[in-house]
Amino acid sequence: MRQINQFTITDAVKDSFKTEEGSRFKFLLEGFITHLHDYTREVNMTHQEWMGILNFLYDCGKISTPERHEFILLSDVLGFSALVDMLNTRGGATEGSNLGPFYLDDAPILELGADLARGRDGTSLLVHGIVRDSLGNPLPGAIVDTWQADGTGTYPIQEQASGQDKFDLRGKMTANEKGEYYYTTVLPKPYTVPYDGPVGDLLRAGNRHAWRAAHLHYIVRAPGMRAITTELFFENTEYIDNDAVFGVRKSLIAKLEPVKKNEEFAFALETRPDAKCRFDFVLAPEG
Amino acid sequence: MRQINQFTITDAVKDSFKTEEGSRFKFLLEGFITHLHDYTREVNMTHQEWMGILNFLYDCGKISTPERHEFILLSDVLGFSALVDMLNTRGGATEGSNLGPFYLDDAPILELGADLARGRDGTSLLVHGIVRDSLGNPLPGAIVDTWQADGTGTYPIQEQASGQDKFDLRGKMTANEKGEYYYTTVLPKPYTVPYDGPVGDLLRAGNRHAWRAAHLHYIVRAPGMRAITTELFFENTEYIDNDAVFGVRKSLIAKLEPVKKNEEFAFALETRPDAKCRFDFVLAPEG
Numbered sequence: 329m330r331q332i333n334q335f336t337i338t339d340a341v342k343d344s345f346k347t348e349e350g351s352r353f354k355f356l357l358e359g360f361i362t363h364l365h366d367y368t369r370e371v372n373m374t375h376q377e378w379m380g381i382l383n384f385l386y387d388c389g390k391i392s393t394p395e396r397h398e399f400i401l402l403s404d405v406l407g408f409s410a411l412v413d414m415l416n417t418r419g420g421a422t423e424g425s426n427l428g429p430f431y432l433d434d435a436p437i438l439e440l441g442a443d444l445a446r447g448r449d450g451t452s453l454l455v456h457g458i459v460r461d462s463l464g465n466p467l468p469g470a471i472v473d474t475w476q477a478d479g480t481g482t483y484p485i486q487e488q489a490s491g492q493d494k495f496d497l498r499g500k501m502t503a504n505e506k507g508e509y510y511y512t513t514v515l516p517k518p519y520t521v522p523y524d525g526p527v528g529d530l531l532r533a534g535n536r537h538a539w540r541a542a543h544l545h546y547i548v549r550a551p552g553m554r555a556i557t558t559e560l561f562f563e564n565t566e567y568i569d570n571d572a573v574f575g576v577r578k579s580l581i582a583k584l585e586p587v588k589k590n591e592e593f594a595f596a597l598e599t600r601p602d603a604k605c606r607f608d609f610v611l612a613p614e615g
Numbered sequence: 616m617r618q619i620n621q622f623t624i625t626d627a628v629k630d631s632f633k634t635e636e637g638s639r640f641k642f643l644l645e646g647f648i649t650h651l652h653d654y655t656r657e658v659n660m661t662h663q664e665w666m667g668i669l670n671f672l673y674d675c676g677k678i679s680t681p682e683r684h685e686f687i688l689l690s691d692v693l694g695f696s697a698l699v700d701m702l703n704t705r706g707g708a709t710e711g712s713n714l715g716p717f718y719l720d721d722a723p724i725l726e727l728g729a730d731l732a733r734g735r736d737g738t739s740l741l742v743h744g745i746v747r748d749s750l751g752n753p754l755p756g757a758i759v760d761t762w763q764a765d766g767t768g769t770y771p772i773q774e775q776a777s778g779q780d781k782f783d784l785r786g787k788m789t790a791n792e793k794g795e796y797y798y799t800t801v802l803p804k805p806y807t808v809p810y811d812g813p814v815g816d817l818l819r820a821g822n823r824h825a826w827r828a829a830h831l832h833y834i835v836r837a838p839g840m841r842a843i844t845t846e847l848f849f850e851n852t853e854y855i856d857n858d859a860v861f862g863v864r865k866s867l868i869a870k871l872e873p874v875k876k877n878e879e880f881a882f883a884l885e886t887r888p889d890a891k892c893r894f895d896f897v898l899a900p901e902g
Contacts, residue, residue, distance in 0.1 A: 331865050332697075332861060332863070332864065332865075333701060334698060334701040334702055337694050337697060337698055337701065337861060338694070338698075340694065340861060341693060341694035341861065344821070344823055344857065344861075345821035345822070345823060346821060346822035346823065347820075347821055347822070353820065355658060356658055356660075356664065357821065359654055359657055359658050360654060361693060361694070363650040363651075363653065363654045364650075364693060364695055365694065365695070365698055366650065367646055367647060367650045368695060368698050368699060368702070369698070369702065370646055371642060371643055371646050372702055373643075373699050373702060374699075374703060375699060375700075375703055377643060378690070378695070378696070378699045382684065382686040382687050382690055383686075385672065385675070385676070385686045386676065386679055386684060386686050388672070388676060389672070389673065389675060389676010389677060389679055389685075389686075390676060390679070392673055392676055392677070397669065397673060398676075399669040399670075399672045399673050399676075400669055403665070403669055406628060406648060406651060407624050407625070407627065407628035407648070407652065408651055408652070408655060408665070409665070410619075410624060411621060411624055411625075411652055411655050411656070412655060412660050412661075412662060412665045413662075414620060414621040414624065415621055415655065415656065415659055415660060416661060416662055533634075533640065534631070534632030534633060534634055534644065535632070535633035535634070536631055536632060536633065570631065574619060574624060574627060574628065574631075576619070577619065578618050
């Protein structure tokens with residue numbers, strides 16, 4: 329009979345898993361067990377605290393649906409998602425940021441210069457830039473896939489019950505022969521992550537707000553290049569310094585500039601914008 | 616704008632929680648954030664791995680019901696539950712072990728010497744001993760609350776659909792004036808923890824079995840003493856060296872001895888047993 333105590337149990341648990349020597353699974357599992365046990369010992373956890381943690385996870389499970397993944401939200405507010413995004417950013421490429429829960433893979437085609445806002449209330453914003461590699465070479469044919477909240481901070485997909493089209497305020501553009509993309513849209517407003525569940529309780533317990541800084545979502549893809557999932561934020565806007573999910577990076581903040589009366593643009597636009605911002609996407613090679 | 620990167624994000628997340636300085640909540644939360652982030656950095660987690668972990672938790676939530684708490688099971692197979700039991704064992708007192716999912720607070724009264732088995736198939740076992748404090752003083756009036764699986768490894772509470780009484784094979788005894796408790800029951804058999812869910816998938820991925828060594832459950836209480844929740848195991852029985860939930864401690868293994876023909880007992884028993892074991896419970900003062 330092996331003597332198991334509060335120190336030897338960690339190796340006993342690791343040894344109980346018969347995993348392939350040198351495998352990634354073994355590495356991930358053993359690291360997790362080590363940290364879980366070290367944490368438990370360091371805080372000298374009580375039964376009440378242990379049960380509190382397990383019931384918190386249970387409650388996260390109960391409120392989750394295919395449309396609401398409370399564990400992703402938990403990951404977001406603990407900076408776990410942002411950290412994984414950071415670790416997976418390639419040197420020289422645009423920094424990654426949250427995918428969030430509202431991405432649809434089958435968004436409609438958006439022509440360059442088109443207006444994604446289609447008459448919605450709010451500030452009309454021109455977003456433009458170049459998709460390029462880290463040496464500065466443009467990537468013609470790159471796909472810029474975008475989705476966003478409206479001028480009240482709501483995603484149309486959240487308002488299908490009131491008749492909104494889930495494909496509104498999202499679209500896929502193809503960069504032109506110079507790698508350029510450009511379109512107008514409505515300047516999005518901040519919004520809160522869902523805070524009516526266990527993660528909301530955690531935020532309240534920690535005296536934290538649930539607001540995200542206003543942002544546009546992007547996935548940018550080009551053949552042979554590693555796709556990037558990121559967000560674009562705006563200088564001097566609310567919550568830019570305390571985004572609830574730690575999505576903001578300095579390099580992802582664009583400057584909002586007013587469009588001057590009679591200002592001319594190098595490209596044809598469906599709608600004349602009130603403001604503009606420029607952001608270039610930089611992709612690193614695949615593999 | 617604070618610059619957040621893969622190293623500074625940990626402090627940024629900690630600082631986002633405005634918790635009471637020096638509070639237990641702050642200590643628990645900051646320790647958790649530190650370990651979560653350190654782990655993520657150490658393994659250089661990919662998005663796919665991150666999503667795999669969050670979806671695993673989602674699946675644990677989906678299979679959970681008030682009767683099946685998959686997160687407790689996960690805690691059990693990772694030795695988290697056992698470690699918390701170990702950390703909360705008082706010096707000199709009987710070691711703690713898993714509460715498990717089948718405890719009922721309102722078990723019937725069991726008279727000393729009664730047969731809990733009530734004619735069930737299997738080996739009839741006498742369990743007896745003294746409830747005492749760490750100085751050896753008996754604790755008359757101590758309550759020994761027990762519950763267990765039957766001679767096939769099944770808890771009656773699991774078989775209510777086939778007409779079994781959930782209160783069978785459980786009961787509360789009061790130790791006599793010498794602190795003694797004694798009763799006969801059926802020797803329990805090993806059983807598996809539920810392995811048809813995500814935790815079962817984890818066990819299979821790690822080439823682990825789901826068997827628990829045979830055991831009797833106990834909660835022992837006495838006025839002014841800290842209650843203990845523990846399990847009693849039997850020498851040289853299956854899975855005693857590799858219990859799926861790490862519940863076995865050397866000090867919790869009793870010796871099974873055959874009852875000799877014409878052997879006499881110091882106390883009156885309802886049923887003559889085939890075998891016997893002795894185990895003393897030691898309680899430490901409350902607070």
